[in-house]
């Protein structure tokens with residue numbers, strides 16, 4: 001007997017499956033890949049002992065997402081590790097702007113922008129729980145008043161002015177580097193929301209990395225599902241909902257809107273609405289096996305797990321120019337790049353000095369170029385000699401990333417452009433965005449609110465909606 005079938009085992013598919021299993025339903029998960037986890041996979045790519053995250057590596061949402069907080073990570077031996085700085089941004093002349101976990105230390109280094117940084121971040125930190133509740137909601141509930149009060153005066157400034165009210169190049173670049181995680185034109189409302197959310201979390205619970213890599217988080221979710229009697233099948237691509245167990249009452253789809261249209265018998269009206277859903281620029285990724293620390297010119301960068309790179313001087317304007325070109329479908333000569341060095345947070349990730357380094361560049365959707373040379377050159381410019389430390393490497397174009405995981409259409413790792421409109425109306429304009437017109441079938445991927453990143457809340461909200469229809473209740 002199967003009560004619920006879940007297609008896709010990304011964090012949202014697993015969150016949906018676990019929420020249903022916790023409510024007493026018999027759940028079966030079907031995953032196309034041989035390995036479960038979707039964006040949460042960790043593999044030994046080049047050296048059998050060195051673990052690389054294939055997609056997500058850094059988890060600002062894990063300590064704050066209500067669903068992720070419900071996971072017994074510690075019971076399963078998974079510890080969240082933090083580097084002293086959440087993120088950093090190299091600038092002209094070799095010096096970097098650094099977002100230390102400690103707000104005071106960050107402000108002290110930002111000179112004339114120090115107090116502006118504090119007055120931006122501190123009020124957000126003081127009502128962080130409410131801000132997270134708002135941003136990780138279905139976007140269809142009454143926003144907590146404290147969150148609105150903190151965000152209302154800040155959002156317009158950051159949505160309209162690059163770098164907000166910050167005036168120094170260091171402060172403006174540091175904040176713009178975070179805003180660019182939203183992938184798209186800058187400034188914008190969506191980018192402002194990303195900057196304010198991720199920016200303040202750097203100084204509260206930080207941007208942690210799970211010991212052993214992201215796959216450890218997927219393994220905990222899978223173990224909890226199986227403990228409750230659920231079954232997970234890998235290496236099974238679902239091409240039609242008819243392939244799923246016939247006796248199921250609920251179907252959860254952790255898939256892209258494009259895949260939803262391919263595998264589900266949708267009515268013409270809904271298909272028309274879905275066809276208006278827009279995908280954003282792509283990501284092109286490089287993995288390196290590196291001998292020793294990255295030789296950054298500013299050696300303090302070795303204390304930050306995440307580094308943002310853009311342009312030649314690293315200015316906020318260069319980040320925006322690169323994002324503008326990418327959004328227009330042009331490969332920037334020096335695109336915005338995120339580099340992650342997990343061993344700065346978890347020294348055990350480096351084995352006999354050999355460490356995994358991960359980086360991706362924002363590129364046009366479906367771009368087919370291998371990003372290795374571009375990413376290498378950008379790191380080398382801030383860390384002369386980096387190339388000599390590389391033992392092994394591989395590049396994955398945006399098009400290849402899209403083939404690797406059909407949720408990342410054309411390499412769009414957000415599974416849908418992150419405009420303000422598409423953040424709220426995701427994937428179509430409906431009060432319940434999870435419910436599809438196919439009876440008993442819900443979409444639960446990051447193409448639903450609250451959108452991308454590893455928080456599991458799209459899966460949780462979709463499962464909660466399904467349970468409600470069954471007269472069952474769930475709460476986090």
Ligand SMILES: Cc1cc2nc3c(=O)[nH]c(=O)nc-3n(C[C@H](O)[C@H](O)[C@H](O)COP(=O)(O)OP(=O)(O)OC[C@H]3O[C@@H](n4cnc5c(N)ncnc54)[C@H](O)[C@@H]3O)c2cc1C
Pocket residue numbers: 007008009010011012013014030031032033036037038039040054055056057058059060061236237238239254255256259263283285360401405406407408413414444445446447451452453454455458
């Ligand atoms: C390179 C990269 C780096 C990233 N870095 C970060 C980061 O550091 N931090 C962060 O928070 N987020 C990061 N992300 C984003 C994050 O991984 C995603 O937002 C998240 O994984 C989305 O979860 P999901 O469950 O919606 O989809 P996914 O994780 O994409 O999972 C979907 C799963 O469904 C399966 N599937 C799809 N269709 C079918 C089908 N028809 N039949 C069977 N199975 C199917 C897929 O194979 C896949 O396993 C990154 C993504 C990428 C690609």
